[in-house]
Amino acid sequence: MVEYQRILSNLYDGLALFTKGRIDVDENTELVGDLNLDSLQIMELLLTIEDRFDISIPVSILPDVKTVRDLAMQIEKITQSE
């Protein structure tokens, strides 16, 4: 199991690759609405996170993910079950 704060910190690092530090990101930031990430960029972000935590994130979680917090919670759930 990986702690929530560590997941969040890794997500911020991953998102910085797309925002280039131009946008402040917090748990309430929306991946599409605020950061304008397209589906490909979200997939790239997931691949990075998967490698970092040695997990596989099912594509089917994506409809439930709107904010950074949603994604962090999904990842936490996956790491708890593995």
Added chain:
Amino acid sequence: MGIFDKFQALAANRRELETLGIDPFGVQIERIISPTEGLINGRHTILAGTNNYLGLTFDPECIAAARTALEFEGTGTTGSRMANGSYSGHRKLEQELAAFYEKRDAIVFSTGYQANLGLLAALVGPGDVVLLDADCHASIYDGCRLGGAETIRFRHNNAQDLAKRLRRLGARAADALIVVEGIYSMLGDHAPLQEIAAVKCEFGCYLMVDEAHSLGVLGERGRGLVEELDVMADADFIMGTFSKSLGSAGGFCVSNLVELDLIRYSSRPYIFTASPSPATIASTRSALRKLASGSQLRQRLHDNAKHLHAGLTALGYTLGAPPSPVVAVVIEGRIEALKFWKDLLHHGVYSNLMLPPVTPNGVSLIRCSVSAAHTTAQIDAVCAAFADLRLTV
């Protein structure tokens, strides 16, 4: 939030294209002259973006077969295979496809998209796991989603990444389904199918290969990458389409597994769709016979592909993959790609424009598909158009 609010970004994109005077998604071929030539905006244009790999759309025998079917069986079946739209031709085509692949049986679907949708939605459901190559076609993603399976992507063409993800599944790996394509449509690159098949065998799971772009293109008898790399026996499901090398419309799946027949009775995209028209089935059967005996056509296709690939490479363009019937040219910048596509059309060459997010790695692509029916002069003319535009990029 209104139901149309979700279209705002799309509407902005459409407005941008209108401002630029470019509409790559609304091209109309006013008159089709041959498999490789059409009249677009009143101009004779070389068709270099059609997927008509073997150029069979105007084959006299295919046309004659379709005409006979039209005359004797009518314009349509007006029903689904399950209810009232199964004619003897549908079943004969299935048997001929099974014989062609030396597999136990086949199912014919009304489109290639529906073949993936129908097969996957029925085959993998809640509790099942599918591992698909990240660059798989939308129909594969949609089929997995419709079925409700746990869908995990692995890095494109990376058998080690696939193995890593299977290992994480533990005991569940033995029942997982791996899905890959023979030739990937965006860049024209091939799957490392021997490595993928070795991983499949290591974990004892199932393998599905989508040969939509490789049927008729690869393999001694045109059976795709599974034949080319001698992994036919490891492919549990082989999917293909009629709308590329076979010059009509439809799709299929072949398999040695007895359970394939049960897919018919549980696949909603199969059950609730009108079956292919008699003319479509007749021309497809005729084209399949041509394809099976058509090593000359394949040779001409590969010669043309190498010709175009070498020409564009010599001009200094960055291409997506080694020579293949899909020749994808990388253009830096979305707007630049839009303008390049438009200029290419003005030079009398119709190609396909592919923009992010449907492209791998966010690149913009001018995608040319080569046909056995292209003449050497036509390939030269395509290269000349690219040469002219090279000066302006």
